[in-house]
Amino acid sequence: MLRCTVKFCGGCNPRYDRGEAYQTVRTSLADVAGFSYPEDGVHYDALLIIRGCTGCPYLYEEIDADHRIIIDSADGIEEAIRTIRQLA
Amino acid sequence: MMTKDQYIESLRKLKLNLYMFGEKVENPVDNPIIRPSLNSFAATYELAEDPQYEDLMTATSHISGKKINRFTHMHQSTDDLIKKVKMQRLLGQKTAACFQRCVGMDAMNAVFSSTYEIDEACGTKYHENFVKFLTRVQDEDLAVDGAMTDVKGDRSLAPSKQADPDLFLHVVERTADGVYVTGAKAHQTGFVNSHEVLVMPTISMREGDEDYAISFAVPTDSEGITLIYGRQSCDTRKTEEYNDIDVGNKVYGGHEVLVIFDRVFVPNDRIFLNGEVKFAGMIVERFAGYHRQSYGGCKVGVGDVLIGATALAGDMAGSAKASHVKDKLIEMTHLNETLYCCGIACSSQGTKTKAGNYLIDLLLANVCKQNVTRFPYEIARLAQDLAGGLMVTQPSEADYRNPVLKPYIEKYLKGVASVPTEDRMRVLRLIENMTMGTAAVGYLPESMHGAGSPQAQRIMIARQSNLEMKKELAKKIARIQ
Structure with missing residues (x-):
């Protein structure tokens, strides 16, 4: 199982439901990846960054992860699922 | 940081001297007119707990290095300033009302930088006093009201020239331990939902206005503080038998109060400006x-x-x-x-x-x-x-x-x-x-x-x-x- 974590942008003006997107990704990848919120000192296989729009620049460098997968629109959810599945 | 529930419980412990519609309000927390404003304020705590919003709602304290609510943060970069605006937009979207906590954040950032420069020029220790206050606010995640607007009386006259000296808040007695202040601050947003009030002068001042050039912080339930709740249009719809559709926004709201200071004592270590008239404007x-x-x-x-x-x-x-x-x-x-x-x-x-x-x-x-x-x-x-x-x-x-x-x-x-x-x-x-x-x-x-x-x-x-x-x-x- 991949050890994955998630970071949301702050959500000032999201173009889609970021919480729903996260649930979709989690559910779709339940067989290959486990998700939790980031903890200090923990290494993750993948960091899923869920941005509400394309204007958010943060990559959360303080989180130790081999891969960073970004969703910044509803259209990007399926691609993120495919990318994480390929890592498994 | 405090949770939303902890914040609400902390307000129950305040002994505010609050009046509304001519009567003393013994339990502001559960009062149907006031509660929506509390809910808006509480959203600043609630959203900080949610991973979906924490990136805007929280920051890292430059004092302790700990995660703190952004409303208690001293902006450390332009990125922090931008995140502040984004956080405020977010809270406006969630409450459709004034969530009241900005005024304290803005007051704290203004007093933080001003006291540093006052000390540099005057050899005072206001910044040290303020950092001590700020550290407690951050550690305990306190709600702070920023109080600036005096009632001002005759606008053509300076504070010290008013017919009634109390029309601008001022020092009425100085002791070895601190000062006593009298006056009133109008339009105070969120005061009833705050633990502390940070008072600032309302205008630039000149020689002769020394007693009016005063900045300090005290608990909102300090002896000598009386609050009179501001009336809003349609406010009593909240108390009607059917109070869901007609109120428009059932859960959230805002409030302002008139705050009267009648010989309120301010200890020395809570004073951030005391007579340095040329820095009131800063x-x-x-x-x-x-x-x-x-x-x-x-x-x-x-x-x-x-x-x-x-x-x-x-x-x-x-x-x-x-x-x-x-x-x-x-x-x-x-x-x-x-x-x-x-x-x-x-x-x-x-x-x-x-x-x-x-x-x-x-x-x-x-x-x-x-x-x-x-x-x-x-x-x-x-x-x-x-x-x-x-x-x-x-x-x-x-x-x-x-x-x-x-x-x-x-x-x-x-x-x-x-x-x-x-x-x-x-x-x-x-x-x-x-x-x-x-x-x-x-x-x-x-x-x-x-x-x-x-x-x-x-x-x-x-x-x-x-x-x-x-x-x-x-x-x-x-x-x-």
């Missing part, structure tokens, strides 16, 4: 600048809800495809996003103060607020235009709940057949609430006068407009020697 200017930036976030978030409600009203009436409806919604969006542009712009052009926190670009912050004194009114006008007269003529919820009348109301207030009549009534009441009811206090007159009335921004814009440089530019192009 605190005022910085606080006003931060607060004028704030309105480029919070009012935009509230505007988002109003635009959404107006679009829904169009959908429910079957008018959504009319070209003028679409165009008016575009205009509302254009105005709203223009305010946001100003909030982001003055943040991105911020600079580091000597104390280390960041200050917004004051010219752009004043331009931001000047637009805020106008655009929400136009957005509200367009909302009322598109909502139609039913917004203010529809029957009450009590009529709607009457079994004899309900079928008539269901039948004749129906718009698009698939939309329940009750839904249409709800969205129209929301528009009424935001443009004429309790929430209009925060969205309209507060946009006009909060953080300073329009003329105050124009004075600041004139001061910083760099007109001589502009003249030189014109001379050069026109080839004038």
